[in-house]
Amino acid sequence: MNTLTDRYVWAAARTLPETQRAEFGRELRERIGDVIDARVERGAAPADAEHAALVELGDPVQLAASYIDRPLQLIGPKYFLAWWRLLKLLLVIVVPISAAGLLLAQLIAGADIGEMIGTTIGTTLSVGVHLCFWVTLVFAVLERSPGSSVPVTTWTPEQLPQPRDDARAGRLGDLIASVVFLVLFAIAIVWQQSGAIWIDGERQPIPVLDPALWSFWIPWFLGLIVLEIAFAIVIYLRGWTWVMAGLNVLLNVAFAVPALWLFLSGQLFAPEFVEAIGWPWGEASGVTVAVFVFAVIGVTLWDIVDGFLKAARNRGGSALGRY
Amino acid sequence: MDETTTGHIQELRRGTVVLACLIRLRTPDYGYALLESLNGLGILVDANTLYPLLRRLEKQGLLSSEWNTEEARPRKFYRTSPTGEQLAAALTTDWRRIDDALSRLETDSDTGEAR
Numbered sequence: 001m002n003t004l005t006d007r008y009v010w011a012a013a014r015t016l017p018e019t020q021r022a023e024f025g026r027e028l029r030e031r032i033g034d035v036i037d038a039r040v041e042r043g044a045a046p047a048d049a050e051h052a053a054l055v056e057l058g059d060p061v062q063l064a065a066s067y068i069d070r071p072l073q074l075i076g077p078k079y080f081l082a083w084w085r086l087l088k089l090l091l092v093i094v095v096p097i098s099a100a101g102l103l104l105a106q107l108i109a110g111a112d113i114g115e116m117i118g119t120t121i122g123t124t125l126s127v128g129v130h131l132c133f134w135v136t137l138v139f140a141v142l143e144r145s146p147g148s149s150v151p152v153t154t155w156t157p158e159q160l161p162q163p164r165d166d167a168r169a170g171r172l173g174d175l176i177a178s179v180v181f182l183v184l185f186a187i188a189i190v191w192q193q194s195g196a197i198w199i200d201g202e203r204q205p206i207p208v209l210d211p212a213l214w215s216f217w218i219p220w221f222l223g224l225i226v227l228e229i230a231f232a233i234v235i236y237l238r239g240w241t242w243v244m245a246g247l248n249v250l251l252n253v254a255f256a257v258p259a260l261w262l263f264l265s266g267q268l269f270a271p272e273f274v275e276a277i278g279w280p281w282g283e284a285s286g287v288t289v290a291v292f293v294f295a296v297i298g299v300t301l302w303d304i305v306d307g308f309l310k311a312a313r314n315r316g317g318s319a320l321g322r323y
Numbered sequence: 324m325d326e327t328t329t330g331h332i333q334e335l336r337r338g339t340v341v342l343a344c345l346i347r348l349r350t351p352d353y354g355y356a357l358l359e360s361l362n363g364l365g366i367l368v369d370a371n372t373l374y375p376l377l378r379r380l381e382k383q384g385l386l387s388s389e390w391n392t393e394e395a396r397p398r399k400f401y402r403t404s405p406t407g408e409q410l411a412a413a414l415t416t417d418w419r420r421i422d423d424a425l426s427r428l429e430t431d432s433d434t435g436e437a438r
Contacts, residue, residue, distance in 0.1 A: 026399070030396060034355030063371070066371065067378055
């Protein structure tokens with residue numbers, strides 16, 4: 001029968017490279033034997049002494065690691081920063097590109113909207129997880145390869161970041177809000193095409209917008225949404241200026257004027273839709289129309305004024321705020 | 324003793340264990356006997372530190388080793404190698420220098436207080 005010592009030595013030695021096992025086993029037996037002897041000398045029973053000696057030595061794998069300087073961490077201080085920087089860089093670049101690529105591919109393939117969003121989210125998540133896993137695996141292997149000193153880039157003062165532009169950080173919230181809203185808006189425009197009304201829990205093939213608009217006006221609005229996203233990104237990078245506020249007016253007018261004209265001339269909504277929701281188009285229509293028109297004009301004007309206000313504040317603020 | 328003090332004392336002692344081993348092993352000895360004699364001298368060192376340290380010093384060529392199989396159990400006897408002697412000399416010089424410097428610091432600050 002194997003003694004506890006035999007089992008301990010075997011457990012510790014098997015984690016070592018084979019060439020070192022025999023010598024290490026001998027050394028460890030000597031050490032355990034000496035501890036047991038010392039305990040027996042002090043009056044302990046041999047079995048108790050062996051048990052106590054092994055408790056003193058602790059986890060055999062940890063002990064073996066300390067003998068051969070094996071790292072007991074996944075990625076140690078030597079590679080940690082390189083790993084962390086590379087991971088962040090790859091995530092920021094690869095994940096959005098793959099998400100955009102997936103969306104585009106499915107748009108071209110004509111997948112329906114639910115499937116499109118589901119596939120994109122699912123696949124993007126797994127791309128992120130794979131990225132984290134493989135990058136970490138490579139660095140963990142590096143950490144465990146003795147003697148291989150991969151040249152981790154040395155730091156130079158040129159890598160120092162510019163102190164963070166607080167104004168830009170403040171605009172990040174605006175950027176995210178604008179992009180999320182615009183993307184949802186674009187998705188809604190495409191999505192409503194295959195029906196936005198449920199009767200008795202069943203989706204009716206009734207679009208909200210008149211399908212005739214697909215020949216020109218819906219692509220026009222979708223194009224404007226793309227421009228608006230580009231505009232939001234430029235605002236984030238550069239901040240508001242008078243020129244940008246002027247462009248903002250053009251974008252708003254390009255959106256609101258056709259929308260209002262289509263609405264007032266009765267071309268905006270699909271007739272089936274108006275009928276299906278029982279729109280009070282007849283006698284009470286005056287109020288509904290007025291509310292709609294005022295809402296559109298109000299939102300548009302507010303957006304235009306907001307642009308000029310921010311441009312004005314930015315002019316005053318930047319001179320003081322920079323330095 | 325609180326945790327901070329223990330930590331700093333351990334750090335201060337870390338390098339001196341190497342020096343103590345190199346000097347002590349001018350006469351060959353095995354791990355457990357070395358551990359006992361160092362602790363007996365007041366150079367407090369843990370077995371989990373000492374055994375891996377002996378192995379590392381041997382790998383670096385600072386100690387040589389030989390198995391003694393004459394007794395009931397085989398034991399590995401370590402002895403300071405010529406390279407180990409050179410290192411011991413360098414470490415001792417440095418140790419003295421630091422000791423001197425610290426003493427001078429102490430005297431300076433004493434006279435400073437007296438002024």
